[in-house]
Amino acid sequence: MVWRRGLRAPQEAAHGQAGAPRAGVGPSAGHRCLRPDPGLRLPRRRDRREPRGRSRRLRAQLPQVPLQAARGVRRRRGRGARRPAGTLERRGAAGLGGHAHHPRRPPQRGAGHRRQERHRPLGGLRRGTQRGERHLFPVPRASRQVRLHQAAQLRAQAAGGRRQVRRALACGSALAFALALTPTSAQAKESGPRVYFSPGGDFPRALARLLLGARERIDVALYSFQATSKRGEDDYARLLAAGEVSPLDALREAVARKVRVRVVLNHARTDPANRKTAALLLEAGAEVYAVGKTMHSKYAVIDGRTVVNGSGNWSVGAFHRYHENWVVFPKAPALAQAFERNFRLLLAEGDRLRLGAEGGLERSPRKKKAEPAREPPSAKERAQVVFTSDNRGRETTVVEDLLVRSMRSAERRIDVAVAHFNTQRLADELVAAAERGVAVRVLVDLGEYRNRVSQAARLEKAGVPVRYHVYSVKMFFPFAQLMHHKMMLVDGRVLLSGSYNWSRTAEWNNHENVQVLRSSALLKAFAAEFERLWTLRRKDYPGFLAKVRARGPKDPNYRRYLPVHFPPMALTGKEMAALRRAYVRLGFAMRPYKGKPATSEFWNLDRERRVGVNELPEGHRPFFERRGLVVSEVCHRPVRAASGEYVELYNGGEEPVDLAGYVLADGDGRDVLVRYGRRTTVLRPGRYALVIDPQFADDFELPRGVVVLTVGDKTLGNGLSEDDVVRLETADGVEVDSLPLQPTPRGQAVHRKVLAAAGTPSNLRVGPATPGRPPR
Known part of the structure; x- marks a missing residue:
């Protein structure tokens, strides 16, 4: 007999209280059990004693247990008779009942028993006579079928929802079933939108899973779509089941599942990257369109209810190098309707493409190009998103007007982060807001410095803080490491973000969009991102400038090789001017001169030869202390010879790094880093990551917050040895760091003494293995 805690009163069952799994403890046995969820409906058996009316409605909300499971009744001895306190009756499938102190006592059946019995949600014992008092019900153990259904239902709930699992099983797709059991970021936060920032975020994986989970259609409009694919890799099936493929692979898999995929690409026939992507999509069976007007939007609509929109393209640069944002709206049918209206306009304006005879792209024949039907946006749509296409055929501005109205409503603060700022009207409004006491801050990309059409210098002269x-x-x-955001925060209560740069080109010549967002979670996330970029590495600037101005080798700040391209930092116009003047004095060529290329085409400047160079000699004095991703510790002789080898990584930078796709090389092989189980691959600043063999991943006791990665089904480095040099590379093959190994006793590891210094032999020591922790 298993005891479970029941409901206070039948009314609680009507309000869904029986739906949550409950654990109860019996008065004697102490067994634990779970009540079946009402979402799991078992076949019902027709019975002549089926309850009617209100009792039937209550019973419909509870799991339909077979008749072997007892259901309790409260029996009255005649009309209006009340049972004496302390008595108790119970009826099961065989008609057994009894007293609370004598559970096997036969039932006492009075006149009119069948007519007067009342069905309760679950059968059992009632203690006390007060209405609403807590009850304890002893219920016979459910049948094997019920227990199996309970276990399956609970596993489905924990893995992502019953509805997805049922659909996946119905379609018989192993991929769909795997995705249904894999919770995604969007599923975990389905109650509201979620924002992803780059570089080093989870957006590529989240996007791939959203695309792989599409059921009916996917509509995509992009300025740039880079064709990266993981097809052909040995473990592609595993990556696909885990949702760790590229967006291009996800779209091709969606087409294979009969999902309708339509993609509008900017200059799909002329842009090399988009042309290659378009050809691959057409080969897979997707519909690809090209528009004449510059298509600068970056959004996707999935199944008419999920929207992905932001400032970033779907490219390697946007994912891993630029500062971008993407916002996912998992349940937004009204917003999806607004984007689909704009997408229909793009389809009507553009040309559908097809593969030509020699593999090129050509327009599909069309009888007559239809004039796009005007679909005026509703007031609800205008409150959420505004498109520049809404000014089609009018001599008006739409997005610019929205920005002006928002600026005029500001009372305390306006924060702007935009890649390009060329519109004088918007600059005038910011100056006017500053004059009436609003705190205004403007952050722009490096491309706006000394740009003739930019309004940044004019704002600086007017006293507006600009960096x-x-x-x-x-x-x-x-x-370039672009700051590619296009956002404005007003008083911390309104956020305007999208693909729209602040320029006349964006307003009149491009397809753009700007969203009006008031979600508190999004406001906090974007505000934190702005503050981070506004103060980015400013404390490093004085030391940077001192090294550039150093006069000779006797100066401790002197460095022969000066970086031309370096980690990004936020500088004012005066600070940037001082830095550039110091470089020019040392021979930096701003533009090609006498057949020599500009110094900006090289990674470094050799101040003694006054030329640009890419390769640096060994043993040179580094300009920057290493503060990014480093190999901090390697154990190649664990206590147990068969297991325990690991490589420890440390993120000493100021930005998170997504390690998925990074490569560890040791001369014997190249291992691609992949996630372990469902753990994240994003390594946050000041945290450690451990790369281990998958079969021994559970052998380590690690501190909380350590990122665990494996190398698929391979052995790390094909077995590390003391003669190896462990190298960490990006997915593109660029070396990030290296660490030469040394002979060590068993159970010891090679540590980097100073994490911020290079991994030279003088900076290494042998000590006890400390996986995921600082060395002792």
Whole structure:
């Protein structure tokens, strides 16, 4: 007999209290059990004693247990008769009943018993006579079928919801079933929108899982879509089941599942990256369109209810190098309707593409290009998102007007982070807001410094605080680390964000969008991102400038090789001017001269030869202390010879790093880092990550917060040895750090003495293994 705690009164069952799993403890046995969830419906048996009316409605909300499970009744001896306190009756499938102190006492059946019996939600014992008092019900152990259904239902709840599992099982798709049992970031926060920032965020994985989970259709509009794919890798099936494929792979898999995929790409026939992506999508069976007007939006609509929108493209640079944002709205049918209205306009304006005879792209034949039907946005749509296409055929501005109205409503603070700022009207409004006492701050990308059409310098002259996101002495786009946000925060209560740069080109020549967001979670996240970028590495600037101005080798700050491109920092116009003047004095060429390229095309400046260089000699004195991702510890001789090898990584930078796809190389092999189980792969600043063999992943006792990664089904480095040099590389093959190994006793590890210094032999020591912890 298993005891469980019952309900206070039948009314509680009507309000859904029986739906949550409950654990009860019996008065003697102490067994624990779970009440079945009403969402799990077992086949009902017709019975002539089926309750009617209100009791039937209450029973419909409870699990339908077979008749072997007892249901209690409260019996009256005649109309209006009340049972004496302390008595108790119970009826099961065989009609057994009894007293509380004598559970096997036969029931006492009075006249009219069948007519007067009342069905309760669950059968059992009632203690006391006061209405609403807590009850204890001894219920016979459920049948094997019930227990199996309970276990399956609870596993489904923990893994992502009964509805997804039932759909996956109905369609018979192993991929869909795996995704249904894999909780995603969007599923975990389905109650509201969620924002992802780059570099180093989880957005690529979250996006792939959203696309893989599509049921009916996917509509995508992008400025740039880079064709990266993991197809052909040995463990592609495992990556696909885990949702760790690229967005391109996810779209191709969606097409294979008969999901309708439509993609609008900017200059799909002329842009090399988009042309390659378009060809791969067309081969898979997707619909690809190209529009004449610049398509600068970056959004996707999934199944008419999920929206993904932001400032970032779907490219390697946006995911791993630029500062971007993407917002996912998992349950937003009204917002999805607004974006679908804009998408229909793009389809009507654009040309559908097809593969040509020689693999090129050509327009599909069309009888006559239809004029896009005007669909005026509703007031509800305008309150959430505004598109520049709404000014089609009118001599008006729409997004610019929205920004002006928001600025005029500000009372305390306006924070702006935008890549390009060329619109004079918006600059005038910010100056006017500052003059009436509103605290205004503006952050722009390096490309706006000394730009003739930019309004940044004009704002500085008017006294508005302006800072530049600086990552190079002079911008060279292949090495750029753009600040690509397009956001404005007003008084901490309204956020305007999207794809719209503050320029006349964006308003009149491009397809753009701006969302009006009031979610407190989004406001806090964007405000924290702005503060981080506003103060980014400012404390490093004095030492940076001192090293550049150092006059000779006797100066402790002297460095022969000066970086031309460096980790980004937030500088004012005067600070940037001082830094650039110091470089120019040392021979930095701002533009090509006499057949020599500009110094900005190189990684470093050799101040003694006054030329740009890429390769640095060994033993040179580094300009920057290493503060990013480093190999901090390696154990290649564990206590047990068969297990325990590991490589420890440390993030000494100021930004999170997504380690998925990074490579560890030791001369014998190259191992791609993958997540362990369902743990994250994002390593936050000041935290450790441990790379271990998957079969021994549970052998370590690690502190909380340590990121655990494996190398798939391989052995780490094919077995590490004391002669190896462990190298950490990005997915693109760029070396991040290296650590040479040394002979060690068993159970000892090679440690880096100073995490911020290079991994040279003088900075290494042998000591006890401390996985996931600072060395002792």
